[in-house]
Amino acid sequence: MIKMEKVSKWFGQHQVLNDIDLSLNKGEVVVICGPSGSGKSTLIRTINRLESIQGGRIEVDGEDVYAGHMNVNSLRQKIGFVFQQFNLFPHMTVLDNVMFGLVNIQKRSKKESMERARSLLDRVGLLEKINAYPGALSGGQQQRVAIARALAQQPPVMLFDEPTSALDPEMVGEVLQVMKELAKEGMTMVCVTHEMGFAREVADRVVFMDAGQIQEIADPETFFTSPQHPRAQRFLSDVHIR
Amino acid sequence: MLEIVREYWPMLLVGQYPNGPLGGLALTLIVAVLGLAFSLPLSLLIALARVSPVKWLSFVTAQFVRVIRGIPLLMLIFWAYFVVPKLIGSSVSGFTTLVCALVVYQAAYLAEVIRAGIEAIPSGQIEASRSMGSSYMLTMRKVILPQALLNVLPSMTNQFVSTIKETSLGYVISVNELTFSANQVNNLVLTQPLQVFGVLAVVYFIVCFSLSRSLRWLDMRIRRSRAMA
Numbered sequence A: 001m002i003k004m005e006k007v008s009k010w011f012g013q014h015q016v017l018n019d020i021d022l023s024l025n026k027g028e029v030v031v032i033c034g035p036s037g038s039g040k041s042t043l044i045r046t047i048n049r050l051e052s053i054q055g056g057r058i059e060v061d062g063e064d065v066y067a068g069h070m071n072v073n074s075l076r077q078k079i080g081f082v083f084q085q086f087n088l089f090p091h092m093t094v095l096d097n098v099m100f101g102l103v104n105i106q107k108r109s110k111k112e113s114m115e116r117a118r119s120l121l122d123r124v125g126l127l128e129k130i131n132a133y134p135g136a137l138s139g140g141q142q143q144r145v146a147i148a149r150a151l152a153q154q155p156p157v158m159l160f161d162e163p164t165s166a167l168d169p170e171m172v173g174e175v176l177q178v179m180k181e182l183a184k185e186g187m188t189m190v191c192v193t194h195e196m197g198f199a200r201e202v203a204d205r206v207v208f209m210d211a212g213q214i215q216e217i218a219d220p221e222t223f224f225t226s227p228q229h230p231r232a233q234r235f236l237s238d239v240h241i242r
Numbered sequence B: 001m002l003e004i005v006r007e008y009w010p011m012l013l014v015g016q017y018p019n020g021p022l023g024g025l026a027l028t029l030i031v032a033v034l035g036l037a038f039s040l041p042l043s044l045l046i047a048l049a050r051v052s053p054v055k056w057l058s059f060v061t062a063q064f065v066r067v068i069r070g071i072p073l074l075m076l077i078f079w080a081y082f083v084v085p086k087l088i089g090s091s092v093s094g095f096t097t098l099v100c101a102l103v104v105y106q107a108a109y110l111a112e113v114i115r116a117g118i119e120a121i122p123s124g125q126i127e128a129s130r131s132m133g134s135s136y137m138l139t140m141r142k143v144i145l146p147q148a149l150l151n152v153l154p155s156m157t158n159q160f161v162s163t164i165k166e167t168s169l170g171y172v173i174s175v176n177e178l179t180f181s182a183n184q185v186n187n188l189v190l191t192q193p194l195q196v197f198g199v200l201a202v203v204y205f206i207v208c209f210s211l212s213r214s215l216r217w218l219d220m221r222i223r224r225s226r227a228m229a
C-alpha cells in the first residue's frame, strides 16, 4: 500500500531523511518513534507531498507519488492526515469541518455528505457536538473531529503525526481508542507516536528513527523488550522515565 | 448651533435637492458607499495577487500598492481630475473623479490590510485543507479568506471610516458633498463659522462612530457564535 525506497530529503544543506526504506501492506499499522528532530514528521509528510523529496521513490496504492503527471490533489484524497495541532477550521461547525472534503473536493451532495459526516462523528463519539464550533471543544474532542474529517473521503491510508502529543494526559485515551478501533478495522496506518501501549496493542511493526535514518524496525514486543540499537535503548529508557 | 441645524438641515442633508443636484450628507454617503463597494472587491483581488505564487503578478501589484501609498489622496484626486479627461477624451464629472480616486486609494490600503490577514493565518490551516486534496483556490476561498477577513475586520473598519472622512476632499473639485454644503451654509450665515463647522464635525463623527460601532458589534457577534471570544 505504501512503499518508500531510498527516500532522501534535504532542508538546504541539512539532510533530514537519509535513504529511508519502508513498506506497508494493506491493513498494516506501523508506529514510528524516535527523538525530537529525528525526521519523523518530515517522513510522513513526504508520503502525501506536504514535503518534497530530493531522492528516492514513494508509491501509494501502486502509484508513484512524485511522478510528473501525478495530480497531487487526487493523491491527497486517498491519504488521510491527522496533525498534532488538530488544525480544525475554527470558522466552521464540527459537522462542516467533517463535510468539507465531501462537499467541496469530491462535490458530493449535501445530503449524502451530511449522512456520512454524521456516521463518522457517531463513530468517534461526538454526535452531540455536530453544531458546536471547534473553539468550544476540548483538545481530545477536537482531535477526534480531526480524525473523522480525515476519514470522510474514505482514504485507504491514514497518517498520524503525534496525534496525542498536544493533549492533556486525561484526553490521550479517548483519541487512542478511536485510533485502535480504526486499526482493528483494517485501516492501513502510519503513526508517529510515543504511546507504547498503543504500539503494543495494534502495531505490526515499530520503526525507530534517529538522525534522519531508520535505525531499527521490529515487531513491538521485540522492540520494547529488547531493542537492538543502543540509541533505541537509550530512547526507550528516557521515554519510560517520563 | 441648533438654530443652524434647524434652519439649514435640508441643505446639509441633501444639498440643493430637489431643486438642484443632490448633495450634502446624502452625497457623502453615496460616494463613501460606492467607494467601498468598488474598493473592497478590487482590494481583495490585489491582495490575492500580492500573495499569489505567480511572481510577476505579485511584483506588479506590490509596486502599484507602493506607489499609491506613497502619494497623498489630494494629489491623486487632482491628478484624476485633470488627467483622466485627457486620457479618455471626454469630460468626467467631479463625482466620478472623486469616486474613482477613492476606490484606487482605498483599494491599495485595504489590500495591504487583507494581505496581512491572509499571511497571518497559521500554516496548519492551509496544510489541513491541502492535505485533504483541496486546490489552492478552494483553500483560499473556504479556509483562508473567511478567517483572514474576520481577523482584519477591525483594521478594515478603520479604512472604511477614513473613506468616509476622505470624501470631504471632494470639496476641492467642487463635488457638493457634506463639507461643500457646510461651506455653502457658512457663506449664507456668514457670522458663525465656528458653529457651522462644529455641526459639520458632529455629523461626520456620528456617521463614523456608528459605522465603527456596528462593525465592532458584528465582529463580536460572529466571534461569540463561533466560540472564539
Ligand SMILES: Nc1ncnc2c1ncn2[C@@H]1O[C@H](COP(=O)(O)OP(=O)(O)O)[C@@H](O)[C@H]1O
Pocket: A011, A016, A034, A035, A036, A037, A038, A039, A040, A041, A042, A043
Ligand atoms: N521547514 C523546515 N526548514 C528547515 N528545517 C526543517 C524544516 N522542518 C523541519 N526541519 C528540520 O528537520 C529535522 C527533522 O524535523 P522533523 O521531521 O520535524 O522531526 P521530528 O518530527 O522527528 O521531531 C529537524 O532538524 C528540523 O529542524
Ligand SMILES: [Mg+2]
Pocket: A040, A041, A042, A162
Ligand atoms: Mg514531529
